[in-house]
Amino acid sequence: MIEFKDIHKAFGENKVLKGINCTIPTGSVTVIVGPSGSGKTTLLRSVNFLERADSGEIILDDFHLDVEKATKADIHKIRQRTAMVFQMYHLFKNKTALENIMEGLTIVRKVPKAAAKEKAIYFLEKVGLGHKANAYPHELSGGQQQRIGIARALALNPDVILFDEPTSALDPELVGEVLEVMKKVAQEVNSTLVVVTHEIAFAREVADHVIFMDGGVIVEQGPPQEILNHPKEERTKQFLSRYISLVEYNI
């Protein structure tokens, strides 16, 4: 379970998060949607302290963290219990696909090399890239890189995996393969998944819970049928009408 309590964050004068409160149940798939600039990325990054919120609490199961008082050790601990999949993949460029996955296992988790390698191969195969083990990131397509990014996160078996628009940097024809992998992951993995995406169809099919954010607040949240099909708030309706008509059109 991951819980946000009154999270605030400003960049200078720009108030980006204005009191976020919500609970994401263990093992659920939660999709966060919302217009550009609404603070989705900032919220996601505040969980693993890539962005440090100004005030509020972040609770990860038994681990309560007042963001104002969080120490280096706290931050290190929460990072060890979470993993992130980035919009731009951010695979380690000086490491092969296999090494990208092994890195966190051997260096952070202190898994012996042989065991880490075995595990890395298992997850490479899970994302359908067993044959690319020795390829460097520049030798892989965007879709392949992102699948390895997902494998890197999965291999750590974290409590929470944070996805920040994992498909929006991809060419349209590569989006499908990554969404496929994510669906599979959602079904098989015990980790809590928090996914920021504009893929409404994916949210409808895979999410247990949808959060709509706008202007630094959660406007409404609930099961996907409710939020995506019968939104109550005007802002949600507006956002979705723009989005869904566009998406539905493409299909």
Place this chain on the structure above:
Amino acid sequence: MNNIVEFSFMWDTFIHLLQFIPVTLFLAIISMVLASIIGLASAIVQLRNIPVLKQIATVYLLIGRAVPTMVMLYIVYFGLPILLLVFTDKTGIDTGYQHIPPMVFAIAGLTVHTGAYLAEIFRAAILSIDKGQMEAALSVGMTWFQGFYRIIFRQAALVAVPLLANQFLGLIKSTSIVFTITVIELLGGAKIASVETYRYLETYLVVAIMYWGISIIFEKLFLLAEQKLRIFKKEANI
């Protein structure tokens, strides 16, 4: 014997001067290693914005790059003993500064000078690495230092190698000025030899060829290092 350039003499000089090459290389390599440490530390301190240390690094970089190498050498050579003398006076701890060989001052002077340039090279190289790389490292649970050492530094090293090579070749040539503080290296050895024989031109031609040879060897070595580091890079064969 009346030729302007006497080759057999040059050959003899070459053989005679070979004994000084280790001194030159020792000076250059030790100074380079120490300067790399200082340079990298300065770059990190600046990039991480560490208070106080950052200010010290900034002042050091300004001075290190503004003062000519030879002046730096003199300042270290004449200044350091005084500093140590005062230290001994104040604390009663004997530093034995009278017995410090001039080689130590030479290395200190060259290191201070080169370190300031290396700091800039490292800083630029580190800044050229996408900041997403560190974020990814942190996101899998690495500490900043682990991420820096295992991911950022290794990518930045590749960017830095050609510039480091340049700096090192310059440093080899700079070692020739330490003769002025009584360290006998390749040029110093040649000066002494030429005074004995009065054959200045031939001697310095030999010295020039020897510096040239050393430079070529190290240029090749750096190229090799670059190729070895480059395996993860796309533009491998440009």
